[in-house]
Amino acid sequence: MRTFGVEEELLIVDPESGEPLALADALLSGRRLAADDSPEDPHTLETQDKSAFDDEMGLSAELKLEQIETQTRPCLDYGELLRQIRAGRLLADQAARRNGARVAALATSPLASTTHTTPDPRYARMLERFGLTAQEQLTCGFHVHTNVESADEGVAVLDRIRDKLAVLTALSANSPFWNGMETGFESYRTQAWNRWPTSGPSGVFGTYSAYRRVVTRLLDSGVMLDEGMIYFDARLSRNHPTVEVRVADVCLRAEDAALIAVLVRAMVESASREWHDGVEPAPVPTVLLRMAAWQASSSGMGGELLDFGTFRPAPAADVVRSLVDYLEPVLEEQGELGLARDGVEEIIARGTGSAEQRRVRETVAEKTAPDDAGLGSVVGHAIEATMRGASGLPKVDAVPELLRVRQS
Known part of the structure; x- marks a missing residue:
């Protein structure tokens, strides 16, 4: 069975006002390690030591000081991963509490704020260039790393999952507000990103080799600073033997x-098996995939998505169920079919994080007319939801050891 792991980007917020706080440097201490989005020259999937991936867990800096x-x-x-996700949230929240803050799993800040760039020469160049x-x-995004055996297998996977990634954007949608405004989108993070x-x-x-040629041509264009800025929806990790899927909101x-x-x-x-069986990738034009991603960002689970088989509009719930049906052989073999179906049905029934945020705001707006139009209450609710299930975990007393500067 393939191993998998995740990276979660969290907002650092004021527990009273809900405003983002530029405290990442205060939350972190230790040494800087190479990361997928750092400019250091990495080992390739063919030569790197895979054992290095097995020992990694911690906290790291991002482009902005308001996130971790x-x-x-x-x-x-699933069970092991869920425990580690909760443990990571607890680790980040305890570091935030020591500095009078909290963390919230929000893909964008509901409240308007002035952002502060992490002090780093590379980030300074990014700010100047872009x-x-x-x-x-x-x-704040959510990145999933899944182990692959080789770079060739990794590229074969990239070619065969590209038509289905927009479904994950819809399922994860958690960014309806942007700088104090209702955006009209379910995942406005996708639009901003x-x-x-x-x-x-x-x-x-x-x-x-074709993948590397594309990357090289992008770098030779002079537009990007370095290979860490290759921000495909899914890509080969530069420092781990994994495929990294990057389309989800936190x-x-x-x-x-x-x-x-x-x-x-x-x-x-599933994609790897299709590759080994000689199944060719679906020849979907990239421009159509961009439209599917836009539609997922716009409607989330509340409207229609482009079906990944026909690329015609269909109810979002039906498209997500179709994805689970497509994955059924693998999910069943791995003992995760039941939890996948139940989890999808729960999101369909209660809505995504965006729907939950809007419900909180509407409830507050019905009772009062606060200056922040209920957005402070949205952040307060998000803090509680972020930490749900983590209260029973052991307290983490040590200051976080890992500091890696990266742009997500």
Whole structure:
């Protein structure tokens, strides 16, 4: 069974006002390690020591001082991963509490704020090069790493999962507000993130050498600072033997995050089997995938998505159920079919994180007319939802040991 792990980006917030706080440096201490989005030259999937991935867990810095990232170790099943996600949230929250703050699993800040870039020469160059895109980029994503045996297998997987990734954006949607405004989107993080030049869906590569040629041409263009800024929706990890899927919002609830990771792992395994069986990737034009991603960002689970088989509109619930049906052989073999179906049905019934945020705001707005239009209460609710299920975990007294500077 393939191992998998996740990275969660969390907002650091004032527990009273809900406003983002620029405290990442205060929350973190220790040494800096190479990361997928750092400029250091990595080992390739063919040569790196896979054991290095097995020992990694901790907290790290991001582009903005108002956010912090947690990382799990590689896991074998849903239960183990869920425990580690909750432990990571607890670790981050305890570090925040020591500095008078809390963390919240929100993909964008509901409240308006002035962002502060993490002090780092690379981030300073990004700010100079990309202007407002970098200045406003206070977004929190959820990245799933799934083990692959080789770079060739990894590229084969990328080619065969690209048509299904928008479904994960819809399931994870958790960013309806942006700088104090209702956006009209379910995942506005996706809209903000896709302003980067290399973000979004990629084409079919065919081989690892072709993948490297595309990356090299992007770097030779001079637009990007370094390879860490190759922001495909799914890519080969630069420092781990994994495929990294990057389309999801950070999820309000830890159990939703673990569910999405389970679906990603099943997608990777299914794609690998198709590759070994000689099944060609679906020849879906990249522009159509961009439209599917936009629609998922706009409607989430509350409207229609583009069906990944026909790319015609269909009810979001039906499209998500179709994805689980497609993954059924692998999910059943891994003992995760029941939890996948139950988890999907629960999200369909109660709504995504975006729906939950809007319900909180509407409830508050019916009772009062606060200056923040109920958005402070949204953040307060998010703090509680973020930490749900983590209260019974052992207290983490040590200051976080890992500090890795990266741009998500």
